[in-house]
Amino acid sequence: MAGFYTKRKKTGKKKIHTQAAVTAVLMLLSFAAGALTYRALTRPPQTDAGLTYIEEIPVVTDFLPEGCRARPGEKREIKYLVLHETDNFSAGADAAAHNSFIHQNANAPEGIVSWHYTVDDRQIYHHLPDDENAYHAGDRMEKNGGNLNGIGIEMCVNEGSNYEQTLLNAQKLCARLLIEYDLKPGALRRHQDFSGKVCPARLIESGRWDAFCAAVEQRYRELKSVQ
Structure with missing residues (x-):
């Protein structure tokens, strides 16, 4: 016992x-x-990804001045990446040229336009902080719309440029932004989705939108795997 x-x-x-x-x-x-x-x-909430390079692609930040008409300065929740093409086929109409255009017209009396990034075959220009709305989706400032909740990305189609490389650079930018803002690949949108305008025109008319999205998703998954 x-x-x-x-x-x-x-x-x-x-x-x-x-x-x-x-x-x-x-x-x-x-x-x-x-x-x-x-x-x-x-x-504190992230206001901007602060990108300087995406792999080998330089990202040049040149924000529109605060208070100009093209920069309403309203903070918002980022829900989408909205893809566009510049529709300017002139030789030399690259990302730097569009950066000059957007600055020169920042206080135009009408027809105000603005977006966040312009991508060409060599570099990317960054025009507005990511967390501020802009005028690129053609839907005014509708709730859950492209202007209010989207990061606007313009892809150059100018004569003499390498369009395929521009697409590749845009895919890398999109994948990185999805990671930065904890978005899923399903957050990719076309300008057409918000206003009905056929844009990004070349990508849509060639039937390559789905392939573009698939390429972004592949890059996104590669980035996620090494986090």
């Missing part, structure tokens, strides 16, 4: 120790969860 009693007594101590260990682990997990929640609530 004495041996049996001793064995039961030791087992009781083990149970107490196990319960204490479980309690300690639960307290640590609760503390960690609380700390993560606190950081999530107190972390």
Whole structure:
């Protein structure tokens, strides 16, 4: 009986120790969860991806001046990446030329347009902070619309440029922005989806929109796999 009693007594101590260990682990997990929640609530929202390069592609940031008509400056939730083509086929109408255009017309009395990025076959220009709305989707500022909730991306189609390389550069930009803003590949949209305008025209008319989206998704998954 004495041996049996001793064995039961030791087992009781083990149970107490196990319960204490479980309690300690639960307290640590609760503390960690609380700390993560606190950081999530107190972390300032990301206003811009701050990109300087995407792989080998330089990203030139030249924001429109605050207060100009083309920069309404309203903060918003980012829900979409809205793809466009510039429709300017003139030689030399590259990303730098469109950056000059958007600055020169930032206070035009009518026909205001603005967007966030212009992509060509060599570089990318960044015209507005990502978290500010712009005038590119042709839907005014409708709730859940392209202007209010989309990052506008223009792809150059100018004579003498390499359109295939422009598409490749745009795919890399889109994949990176999806990662930056915790969006899924399904967030890709066409200008046409918001206004009915056939844009990005060449991509749509050649039947390559789905292939473009698939290429972005592949790059997105590659980026996610190394995070």
